[in-house]
Amino acid sequence: MLSLSFKTLSPFLSFSPPKPQPKPLFPSNYHQISLCSNATSHSSTLQTERGLQFEVGNSFFRPESFTGRDLAVLAAALYKRSKPELRVLDAMCGCGVRSLRYLAEADADFVLANDGNDENRGLILSNLSQIPRFSGDNKRWVVTHFDANRIMTECYLQRDFFDFIDVDSFGSDSSFLRSAFNALKLDGLVYVTSTDGYSAGGHRPHNSLASYGAYVRPMPYANEIGLRMLIGGAVREAAVMGYCVTPLFSYYSYHGPVFRVLLRMDRGKLTDIRHYGFISYCHKCGNSLAYSWDELGNISCPCSEAKSPRSLVVSGPLWTGPLHQASYLTDILNLAEEWGWIGEGVGLDLEKLLKQMIEESNPDLPFGYTKLDEVASRAKVNSPPLRTIMSALQKRDRKAMVLEIFMEGYAACRSHIACNAIKTNCPMTTCISIMQELQDQ
Template structure:
């Protein structure tokens, strides 16, 4: 039975495929296409290929010049050969069945660096945070997946300490925290090599976290954008905490001790310029669902590294809430930055604290 996604036609066989994750592959295709336009070439390394759907779409829709398609499970060899040979000329790809780390180090040993390295792993991404850097060229992209949500969200903090070198705690904005733990860990690993890992976008859907990075020549990790997040369980407010003030962090509203998570990335969640280029391509392709998503991500990119859920605002203010859009507009009218967030459809990102949010919502409900 033939399956279709984008311009790709493929067989599934015994390979895993989730059609609901198409939006993730759409974002990857757009980012790769922008890379091709900016750099003039696109060489793709996919180390966990599955059925080969992502490689097919990188070739057909992002116009990849060459693809190294790797899948650790040799039992998918026949399926992958069939899917790839039906679409991609033999000289434009190679197919292997190796451990991902071996592929990365083979690239490094032969100075065979790629413009896009796709690591669509299942479970924790921790084993690949460092080794994927070895296969990526400077200014190239890395697309990383993690499905280990319990660890990233602070449910198992000791495991997160082992995997990501960070200690997360649970609070209402934990999904964004998970994305920032991944970003911070990759940026820290890049920093050990004197390089930087800039987030192009960080995306959460369902129980899966995905981040697209750009490898930069100079480290982008500083004490200002890599630090800690404090949450006050008494009042519901957040505060970023840098390393120098870590021992003095208390809530300014009630002097309560913060529940502190980190270290994590505190800088921009997305690169607005790159997302704008992706959005322009999506508009040309008439991918309206992606245009809407990218618009939200552009709006939220530079806002503080947390969000307030409507439930939290309503509960703490003992309020019946109006529509989210009305709250956002009211915050903006008061001079605050405010936006919806793609991470939670029932949450707001803003530079106003929760007390001002509650006060403004009270005025709306009078």
């Protein structure tokens, strides 16, 4: 297998010979490397993340995205524990902080840090130079500056495949999906991104159709739709190439907004399409249903009337299956605890997030989430505390009409996507009744 370096790149990707340049100004504890004529100086913006110091310079950088980077590093490290090596392609590396963390924390054997902006070269080289560039005769990291699709396609053509590919893109550009799958090893992981909140909210249905093959309408759980739209697009692209992908976790962050999904790729056909279909929402009664391709002609809502034919909206095709794999997230949580990232009063946000995502993995929970404000508005009461309504849902007895026995309560948990929302298999009409009962107590 070829290891991508300056020598192995094809002629149209080769760099011009280095020219002497003045070194940019960095803190004295940084080892400087200047290898290219476009390694320019940049402003000193020192950041610290998980004990690692790095420069941001003029590159785009969100400090709030550290949780998404934490999850990526944990996933990469977990992968290496079960594989002989870990080769990472950071296709849009920015200032190089993710590449640095893959090397320093996930102990990646090799990282290809690529960013389309060659003005960031000196910045990236400086940040990565904290890690020795060679391990024996083998390079630990290489920096390139090409379009993400171009670098991934070049890796595929050279049969230089990677175990973990991170594509931190902007907007709804999904063109990288096929290139990423091409450059990924079987059983490898790809961490994909969307920041298109307008399409997720159903405000640009033609754009979501062009980017992800899904016509999305406005729904009250739009941010979860954004994750399902992204997964659905990846499922479609992988199927075209004869692969199947499985979401290991799906993470939404309000700043941006940012939709990030970790997928595992294997060879196989999309024979089971039960998790790739359509989602309906009724604005009149508040209920949602999932429909398969065979049921498209039967989409309706029990509350539908001739007077309100437009109360039902349909989005799809989308991923309608689980957003997370509970066993995988449990391993992530255990590793975070082992590293001291959570526990004993530290890492409360990360621990809370992972535990909420594990709870969301309950197979009894359907897609979507229910905002308490919406339920309270329909019930015409004040919204009770979230913990109170969850407890009432979980303890409520449901009488089986035929067998006349009592069964357990509804499944319910907090949503990591919206702070005042729950995921539950309780119908909206029952949620309304429970909230009214709580108001009368």
